[in-house]
Amino acid sequence: MVMAPMLRIPLPGARCLGHLYRTPARPIKHNVDNSSLQSKLSQARPYSATLSKPQRELLDRTRNIGIIAHIDAGKTTTTERMLFYSGFTRRIGDVDEGSTVTDFLPAERARGITIQSAAITFHWPPEGTEVHQNPQGSSLPRSANSHTINLIDTPGHADFTFEVMRSLRILDGAVCILDGVAGVEAQTEKVWHQASTYQIPRVIYVNKLDRDGAAFGRTVREVSSRLAVYPAVCQIPWFQGGDGPFMLSTFRAFDGREGDDGRAVKMMNLEQLQSEEPALAEEVRRARIALVELLSEQDESIVERFFECDEDHLAVSPADIVDSLRRCVLNPSTRIVPVFAGASFRNMGVQPLLDAVVNLLPSPPEAPDPEVSIGGVKGGLRGLLSGDLIVEQSEKVSSPAKGKKKRKSASLSDPKEAIAKLQSCALAFKVVNDAKRGVLVYVRVYSGSLDRNSLLFNTNLHLSERAPRLLKMYANDAVEVDSIPAGHIGVVVGLKHARTGDTLVSYAGNKATPPEPLTSLQLRPIDVPPPVFFTSVEPDSLSEEKRMQESLSFLLREDPSLHVSVDEESGQTLLSGMGELHLEIARDRLINDLKAKASMGRIEIGYRESGLGASNAITKIFDNEIAGRRGKAGCTASVEPADGKDVTDLADEHTILAETIDGNQIIIRAPGLQVESAAQDDESGHILPPNMDVTTFRTALQNGALAALARGPQFTFPMHNTRVRLTLNPAEHLFGGDTTPSALSSAARQATAAALQDLLSGPGTAMMEPVMNVIISVDEASLGSVVHDISSSRGGHILSLDEEIPISATDAVGSDLVEEPLPPIDPKRVYAPPDPFESASVGADIPASASTPRTITAKVPLKEMVGYLKHLRSLTAGRGTFVMSVDRFENMSAPRQKAVLSELRGGF
Structure with a gap:
């Protein structure tokens, strides 16, 4: 059953987009005057002020989007259709045949899954399409003009969640693809919440509606209940006579034909649809009314248009509805997400989805202000480029500590002048080794323009590199360019040190190093999760x-x-x-x-080790030669189990560092030490050693403690859930010029290691194992056997069945943004079209719920989950899937610890 999507023919009125569009009978004024939204958007254009008018117009016709979904939802298949209809490819690639454009790695083609995200650029509508002017008052949608779409196809497997997070950081919008049979799956919820931390505008595309068991209405209701958003149904799938052929109903209905590749299409207006499919036409009217009602709850402009149309829902123009939808999508507080339907493998619904990307998702200037960090102060990119963030950072540096007098600020005299000399600011979000071109560094430029041969300063590694070549990537092919403007994605070839996640800046005058504090600038910083x-x-x-x-x-x-x-x-x-x-x-x-x-x-x-009690305070003096230079320093250390208290609550006026790193707490105290300045003649107390600032001093002690914690005293596993207290007495532990950073680090390492050894003569240590938060999706028939296997054979603990479990902190990988839980949405208030196959089976005595998807949430030791996928498939006849993430490390019982140690020793 194949449906052919829309043929792109210029229409006298609006283009077809779901049931939103019909050809207007009269000219309609385009209501785009929304002062509050426009003011926000103007403030969110920090880098477009220096661009020329053609450059701004090009930027406004650019979309940086990604495709996110659960594994096997059809991301790569949908991407192949997008490339085909845009004219980028002449044939449609197939995942099973290994002929797709974006899955070009041998491992991806062999396994049939996406492993690393692929960036590709194409145009929609295709280049060469007639470009229409869209002045204010015109009813032409944005999709009447050709747009540049930078698309990133992301992995869906849970093991590559970090790959998805790297891509999400540089996206302006996203398309979330759902399986019409499975509905909202566990990994979908995970990536959805991760996208919410960056406030990325999204649209939803329900795929695979041609398969047996597909239920569009049920999936729409799951979107409201499990993703906590209001689904705005923009398309309705329809099965003629309950059997097919499949078609998408709109005010211009798309009718599918067997054997078509999606280029040809039969289209009809509402009046024609009424004569051929009266039941479908009636459902389209209900969908249109429900959509206008939903938008009216969040957008005042659509309410005004509704009254101007004499309170007739069907008289509200499609252009006004699309404008209202766009405003709601760009405003995350409305929680409205457009929902589209299709079957990509059967070439259905992809072209209307491309229209939705252009019409509804934001351009780079309209996207949310990206988060930046500079000198420990976090804010938005707009605040950085205006100079306000640097002023705030300077005030923080110059603010006095507890019990200290305020010293003179060492900040920049004119932060805005320094920012004005910042030529470009980019984020390296991906590094790839290409067999022909060498190392390719994918970058997203956020401000200015990244030019060829410019000198780039890496704020993470604190070194500079030339950018000899710049490329515009088209999956595995590339075109060389002279510059990458702000808001675009490109590739830098020839960088020898840049890593994934590094921030790259260039400064006027081709200076190798920008002034402080720009050297500490971080674009959308991300934390790497611990490996297991x-x-x-x-x-x-x-x-x-x-x-x-x-x-x-x-x-x-x-x-x-x-x-x-x-x-x-x-x-x-x-x-x-x-x-x-x-x-x-x-x-x-x-x-x-x-x-x-x-x-x-x-x-x-990867097991861990943890102390069962507190150690004595151990003092160590390091006195040795390091690289031919004498180094001498001392330190006192004690260790104890972290009892759940926040590390910042344990700090006092003598604390110079209180931080949690890799599950351990490090507290450094230096009573009587003047750490603000090395020259304070008016105050009594000891000063820092010469040629050493406070950052170097803290880092040296911290690195020493971390080095000791990397190896436990009894089982040699890394320490976890351990609090280290380092105390430095300046009179006894500092020795002037002999106290170097390496000497301090060595003293801290020796003292911490001795304190860990002291645990063995006292309370001792215990092994810890990672416990996973596991979400298993099975059908009703396999539920009992899977629950029994988890709870008895694998020692797991079942938390819930078919209940939504809040995403834990470890699930939001790499983000310290805390997303507040949203209030639930009543599915009864959500419009969802009826599913044609909701009744029970007739004939065979099979329960209607036999194939109902069920979700099991459990906590299971990681050791028991090794190789679990094969076992789960044998229990569920190949239908079961699961995702898991580290929940926490737990102390092991004595019998289990003995069994694991015996196995490990036997294994070696």
Whole structure:
């Protein structure tokens, strides 16, 4: 059953978009005068003020969007249709055949899944389409003009959640694809909440409606109940006679034909639809009324248009409805999300979805102000470019600490002058090793223009690099360009050090280093989640070790969620990742793509170690030569279990650092030490050693403590849930010029390690294992066997069945933005068209709920989840899926600890 989407023919009125559009019988004024929205948008254009009028118009016709969804919802299939209808490709790629454009890695084509996000640029409508002027008062939609769409196809597997997070940071809008049979799945909820942390405007596309068991109405109701938004139904799928052919109902209905590739289409208006399908025409009227009513609750302009049309819902023009929808989509507080329907594999509904991307999702100037961090102060990019954020940062630096006198500010005399010399600011969101072009660094430019041969300063690594070549990527193909303007996505070729997540800036005068505090600028900072799986990596011979280390270094540049460490006892190189599939892909990349001659051991679990009580305070004095220079420093350390208290509540006036890192709390106190300035003659007390600032002083002590915590005293696993108190007595622990940063770090490491050893003679330590938050999707028939397997065989704890569990802090990977829980939405208030197959089966005595999807939420030890996917598929006849994330680390019982240790020793 194939439906052919809309043929793009210029219409005298509005273009077709769901049931919104019909050809107007008379000219309609386009109501775009919304002063509050326009004022917000004008404030959100920090980088467009320096652009020329043609450049601003080009930027307004640009969309940076991503496709997010659960695995196997049809993201790559939908992307292939978008490329085909836009004229980018001449044939439609197939995931099963391995002929898609965006899945070009050998591992992606072999497995049929997306592993790394792919960026591609195309135009919609296709280039060469007649461009219409759209002055104020015109009823032409934005999709009447050709737009540049930078599309990013993201992975759907839970092991690659961090890959999705890297892409979400640079998106202005997103298309969330749902499986019309499975509805809102667990990974969909996860990526939806992650997108909400960045306030990314979204539209929903319900895919696979041609499959048996598809239920558009049920999926719409799930959107309201599980995603806590108001679904605005813009299209209705319809099965003629309850059997087919499938078609999308609109005021200009799209009728599907078998064998079509989606270019040809039969279209009809509402009057024609009434004569051929009266039931469908009536449902379209109900959908139109429900949409106008929903928009009227959030948008005053549509209410005014409604009264001007004598309170006739059907008389409200499609252009006014689209404008209202756009305003609601750009304002996240309305919680209105447009919903579209289709079946991408059957070439249905993709062209109207492209219209929706152009008409409803924001251009770069309209997107939410991206978050930046500079010198420890967080704010928006608009505040940075106006200079206000630097002023705030300068005031914070110069503010006095407790019990101290205010000192003179060392901040910039004119922050706005420094900002004016900032030529460009970009975020490196992806690093890829291309066999032909070398290392490709994907960047999103947020301000100014990134030019070829410009000198880029990396604020994370504090070094500068030239940008010899710039490319515009089209999946695996590229076109060389001279510059990448603000709001666009491009590729820098030739950077030797840039990593995923680095911020790159260029400064006027081609200076290698911009002035303080611009060197600490971070665009949308992201935290890397701790890995939970690891495996050993060994070169085939000693001569191959250097090549293997170089390949591992590049893997770390490309994927920061991978970690490499060396076991001190065995000397093995350990590679850590987020999941089994994650490490399998890393192995394939290492051996097949990077051509490293190495072998990998079996996948192991990253356990932790934790103290059972408090240690005594241990003082260590480090006195030794480091690199030919004498270094001497001292430190006192004690360790204890973290009891759940916030680390900032434990700070006092002598505390110079109180921070939680990797599950451990580090508190550094230095009573009597003047850390604000090295020259304070009017105050008594000790000053910092020469040539050492407070940041270096704190970092040295912190690094020493972290080095000691990386290895537990009894089981050699990293410490977790441990509070380290470092106390530095200036009179006893500082020795003038002999106290170097490396000496301080060594003293802190020795003192912390001695305090950990002191635990063995006292309360002792215990092993901790990661406990996973697991969400399993099965059908009703398999529910009992899966619940029994989790609760009995695997030692898990069932939390709920079919209940929405709040996303934990570990699920919002890489973001310290806390999304407040939204109030629930009553599904009864939501319009959803009836599903044609909601009745029970007739004939065979099969319960109607036998194939009903069920969701199991449980907490299970990670050890029991290794290899669980194969077992789950055997229990559910291949229908079950699951996602999991680290919930927390828990102390193991004595019998379980003994069994795990015995297995580990036997394994080695």
